[in-house]
Amino acid sequence: MKKVSISFTLNGDKVTAEVPPSWTLLKTLREYFELTGPKEGCGTGECGACTVIVDGKAVNSCIFPIPEVEGKSVTTIEGIASKDGTLHPLQKAFIENNGVQCGFCTSGMIMSAKALLDHNPDPTEDEIRTGIAGNLCRCTGYVQIVASIEKAGELIRQKK
Numbered sequence: 001m002k003k004v005s006i007s008f009t010l011n012g013d014k015v016t017a018e019v020p021p022s023w024t025l026l027k028t029l030r031e032y033f034e035l036t037g038p039k040e041g042c043g044t045g046e047c048g049a050c051t052v053i054v055d056g057k058a059v060n061s062c063i064f065p066i067p068e069v070e071g072k073s074v075t076t077i078e079g080i081a082s083k084d085g086t087l088h089p090l091q092k093a094f095i096e097n098n099g100v101q102c103g104f105c106t107s108g109m110i111m112s113a114k115a116l117l118d119h120n121p122d123p124t125e126d127e128i129r130t131g132i133a134g135n136l137c138r139c140t141g142y143v144q145i146v147a148s149i150e151k152a153g154e155l156i157r158q159k160k
């Protein structure tokens with residue numbers, strides 16, 4: 001099968017993927033780079049399980065064509081902890097506030113929340129709910145998820 005060479009930044013590192021041009025960013029992350037944090041739920045842009053950040057914006061990687069990633073910067077859940085292993089405030093807050101039940105939606109929830117908090121570290125509850133509106137949790141843990149994001153915002157503000 002014909003392949004294309006796509007170069008971009010992945011979790012801070014310059015990388016090149018040699019993949020068929022029909023592949024999505026999600027398929028490339030999971031099958032070429034073996035990063036399995038982003039999940040495939042619906043595969044059609046409806047559930048948010050595959051959310052990653054591309055150039056500062058949360059995107060559904062299952063419908064993001066890999067050719068469009070050329071030259072961009074991609075962050076996945078694998079890239080948000082510090083190099084020394086210290087968890088990101090969102091990861092800490094999700095653990096401490098029971099924001100994780102089965103965990104299938106968690107990576108996508110955290111990446112949508114990160115895109116929100118990176119731009120607005122003090123969001124209202126409505127802004128949080130809007131920020132994760134594209135992320136479905138079949139375990140219906142939204143109350144704990146919103147509480148986790150509020151707590152993460154607090155942790156981030158304390159650090160500044």
Ligand code: FES
Nearest residue numbers: 041042043048062
């Ligand atoms: S798997 Fe991408 S939005 Fe559902």
Ligand code: FES
Nearest residue numbers: 102105137138139
């Ligand atoms: S924790 Fe199970 S889908 Fe959200």
